[in-house]
Amino acid sequence: MSIFLKEFNKTLNKQAWLDRYAEPLQDAVRAAYRQAGSVGQKVADFLNGVWLGHPLHSVLTDIPLGSWTAAILLDTLAGEKRSPGLERGADAAVALGVAGAVGSAVTGITDWQHTEGETRRTGLLHAGLNTVALGFFIGSMVSRGSGNRKLGRDLAFAGYLITGASAFLGGDMVYRQKMGVNHAPGEVEARRFEAVMQEADLPENKLMRVMLKETPLVIYRKGKEVYALAESCAHLGGPLSEGNVDQDEQGQLVVVCPWHRSKFSLNDGHVVQGPATFPQPCFETRVRNGKIEVRRRIEDD
Numbered sequence: 001m002s003i004f005l006k007e008f009n010k011t012l013n014k015q016a017w018l019d020r021y022a023e024p025l026q027d028a029v030r031a032a033y034r035q036a037g038s039v040g041q042k043v044a045d046f047l048n049g050v051w052l053g054h055p056l057h058s059v060l061t062d063i064p065l066g067s068w069t070a071a072i073l074l075d076t077l078a079g080e081k082r083s084p085g086l087e088r089g090a091d092a093a094v095a096l097g098v099a100g101a102v103g104s105a106v107t108g109i110t111d112w113q114h115t116e117g118e119t120r121r122t123g124l125l126h127a128g129l130n131t132v133a134l135g136f137f138i139g140s141m142v143s144r145g146s147g148n149r150k151l152g153r154d155l156a157f158a159g160y161l162i163t164g165a166s167a168f169l170g171g172d173m174v175y176r177q178k179m180g181v182n183h184a185p186g187e188v189e190a191r192r193f194e195a196v197m198q199e200a201d202l203p204e205n206k207l208m209r210v211m212l213k214e215t216p217l218v219i220y221r222k223g224k225e226v227y228a229l230a231e232s233c234a235h236l237g238g239p240l241s242e243g244n245v246d247q248d249e250q251g252q253l254v255v256v257c258p259w260h261r262s263k264f265s266l267n268d269g270h271v272v273q274g275p276a277t278f279p280q281p282c283f284e285t286r287v288r289n290g291k292i293e294v295r296r297r298i299e300d301d
Contacts, residue, residue: 026112064163068160123179126166197219220266
């Protein structure tokens with residue numbers, strides 16, 4: 001299986017023609033959200049899952065997968081016995097899966113708009129297969145409603161096979177290509193304050209990249225306050241030190257990722273604006289003997 005996966009991924013990476021379709025589709029999605037202004041940003045944040053603390057897409061994908069699996073099982077149990085109860089259950093499961101698939105598609109394309117390279121191509125193929133599968137299940141709904149249950153079962157089974165292939169691609173995007181996972185560093189062994197730079201070397205109102213042992217941090221000074229966050233953006237690993245500092249609606253300072261405009265509070269690292277859904281690790285700071293010292297936040301212990 002590992003050889004198959006390796007060859008499959010190698011072949012997919014050669015399909016540069018997919019970018020001809022992916023790029024304009026991404027541009028259209030971005031433009032739609034951008035033209036909607038602040039409302040569009042709030043909608044995107046909701047669909048990304050900022051309020052949930054992790055991607056909403058991964059929650060909604062369980063609805064069509066689970067519902068359609070139940071539909072296939074109920075169809076199989078009903079068989080040719082024409083059990084009205086099992087048939088009604090299968091019909092309801094197909095319909096629920098169709099509704100869930102629409103929500104999954106909207107959240108998925110909202111996440112996908114920020115991808116590049118292999119992940120973008122895989123995502124386009126993933127979405128294409130899901131669209132075809134959805135078409136089969138809609139056809140199954142129509143056939144069942146018109147009384148042609150055999151055709152409805154056949155269409156559902158074909159759609160289910162396509163859904164399985166698409167789910168494989170979705171899993172590869174998450175577990176190998178790391179889409180939708182937390183790209184910020186994990187636990188940092190720094191329970192005691194560690195010096196990271198000279199105080200005189202930190203100008204005011206400028207983001208600086210420093211190292212806390214093996215972990216890159218972004219440091220910012222505003223007046224007497226010094227802030228420190230992990231430097232790799234939790235969304236897709238963008239360098240926060242190359243971003244800029246802004247204010248949120250309450251006037252609190254936020255750092256803006258230069259890649260996809262995610263915003264994190266400098267006070268505690270929480271997500272102010274997506275597409276990031278995971279908070280940014282935040283560190284305590286102090287000035288001692290002319291040096292800026294940093295440690296992991298006590299509440300993280």
